[in-house]
Amino acid sequence: MKNVVVIGAGIVGLSTAYYLLKEGFQVTIIDKGDITSGASFVNAGYITPSHIIPLASPGMIAKGIKMMFNSASPFYMKPRLDTDFLKWSWYFHKSSTLAKVEKAIPLIKDINLISRQLFTDIKNSGDLGDFQLERKGLLMLYKTEASYLHEKKVAERVNFEGLEVSDLNKSELHKLEPNVNIEAEGAIHYECDGHTTPTEIMPKLLIYLKQQGVVIKTNEEVLDIKTSGTIIKEIITDKDSYRPDEVVLAAGSWSGNLAKKLNLKLSLQGGKGYSINVARETGISIPAILMESKMAVTPMNGFTRFAGTMEFSGNNDVVRKERVHAIANGAHSFYPDIEINDTEINAVKTGLRPVSPDGLPYIGKSSKFTNLTIATGHAMMGWSLGPATGKLVAELLSDTKPSMNLTAFSPERTF
Template identity: 65%
Template sequence: MGKKTIVIGGGIIGLCSAYYLLKEGHEVTVIDKSNISDGASFINAGYLTPSHIIPLASPGMIAKGIKWMFNSASPFYMKPRLDSEFLSWAWYFHRSSTYGKVERAIPVIKDINILSRELFKSMKTSGDLGDFHLEREGLLMLYKTDAAGEEEIKISEKAKLLGLEVDLLDKNQLDALQPQLNIDARGAIHYGCDGHMTPTEFMPKMIAFLQSSGVTIKTNEEVLDMVVSNRGIEQLITTKDTYVPDEVVLAAGSWSGQLATKLKIKLPIQAGKGYAINMERPTGITIPAILMEAKVAVTPMKGFTRFAGTMEFSGINTIIRKERVQAIANAVNKFYPEIAINKEELASAQSGMRPVSPDGLPYIGRSSAIKNLTFATGHAMMGWSLGPATGKLVSEIVGGKRTSLDVGPFSPSRKF
């Protein structure tokens, strides 16, 4: 028999959770504090990335963070601040950035990404959402320097051992792949295992399908409190109503830590802001790419090309830092000399908050303190890629079924 389940959060993770909970026969309500029309689920790079096997918390990242801390235009930026939660998270991040922990995380990240990629494909085949943009052109890691190329080649060798499709391209091979495009790069690693989508097309189609199928979606409604009794959430109080759920799924992205605090649960999470610029003019770009030295993502989407990047830890805010947007534009022009982002396109840049756990793995699993609470958050830069897999796992957890993957590594109560 289906359970009355409330999903807090209407981003890609929350909606995919609602989708699979619906498929399992549960009565689902999604509650979001916004109108679900912007934020990280709409302005991301749209990647499906089995190739992204190395978590953000990796050896050397803290050193880079300190080096870049005083350069607000750097790809990875931590705003200096005395904030106990941030300092605690940064310490956990440091403890997670070891070779041993990264090696253990690699197959876990690969497996959940592969599962999610195939679930996206199944969604398209099912016709539930109608037709939507989903391509498998792979991902180019473009590099200008030998150092960057050698660094990615080491990662590609690990990817090959995991059975992922990888090709090393010199300049001539790169030019042959996109002959209509002038690319100023020494070479590239092409991950044929990756795909891409258009988030701004997919999200409204998912919302429309859920609503037409009986899922209740409450927008512009904020969760204020949760009443706990006998180790379970008995009431969920919002700005507009009070709910009595059988199950609660916390998928509120960067706000998940704040909501967990209301339940006296410590969930280490920080908001990592990213920026995106859309160009609706023709660019000639047909294959997604990451401009390695600048950490900028390039995606040919339906009707436009998106340039996205940066990981900025400056708290939860929607401030657009012009110097960071300009850094993305500068990087694009360096790699694609014939593409120049104009003032109007720069002015239309958007930002989104990505929820980042200290070790780079998401939180997916039952709460050890609250028996009817399941976490689904902390996906960092892989939120879009891992939406369906997370939703599938959530539905299996709520339904008491054997999960498609071992969720142990994603435990919300894991130690850092």
């Protein structure tokens, strides 16, 4: 029985362990934290086939430069002289073309649809017990004509790709969400999308993996990776050392730093997001993106989550209060009866999403090391794509034909 070390215990790492276990591998997970926080716990919980446009799209760099000096803006790049960041920014700029976006659209759709089905399969298997998994769709709420016209173009493309979408006016929106006052002109409703409660699924997945014999090492940091020719021989941590047959690098925003230990180039930046949980009754029953506020709202099990922002300021957990207040204000502007209070604001959580320059994940085997597979770089779709990524990695390690062509996700692609 082959033994695999998975570095990283976010949704991608745990999903990878889940599917490797199903294929009969012996799995050890190593994570530098205690697996109770980070992007996999604080995200919006969306399963989003509708999100077919990658982050690297025309105009995004111009937006980033415009917003660079406003640390409360939804898309914020902290100006800094950091070689990795400057290279990544240049690759991001080069990837932000219509031609590259066109190539990415079907790929993003296909991997999301695989993942959506896998979430359902996991629920139906009973492995994790019961958990929230709903298909109520996603509302893109808008206040202005400009936002509506922008989203309508996306909706037309989503519809062309065969996904369910509808256009709602004010009264149709009220019929769908009768228990909350919404200050919006209407919504595009992506009926193809689903939602979950990440803080419910992550602990259940951990419990299941432990029960099935997966070894989980927490608060343990990988310090070095020893190689011999084209083989990874040993992983050295601050507590122990491991000699696995296979290694999966799924360490989220820290994957780039670990890749450097192997002299591999993996262009990645941590995109920080924030989330506020409101445990009071809000009346919100359908997930929504508030277009002008550029933030997400999700009715989860026991609370409503208000999440948002994409902040590139390095791998840190510094909370910028102005950004948190921008989320609270954005929520109030669309839901005027909902006031997020100081206690809720002060309990804000943050997480780093690993962002590749072209907005596509890195999923694939290394050509330099025969026993290394990389799975990271999912940007805002990490939660949505966790199960699909885990399944694809398990297929690669089992020498099974992958569920989809992975060429475009190659960790060694050029930008």
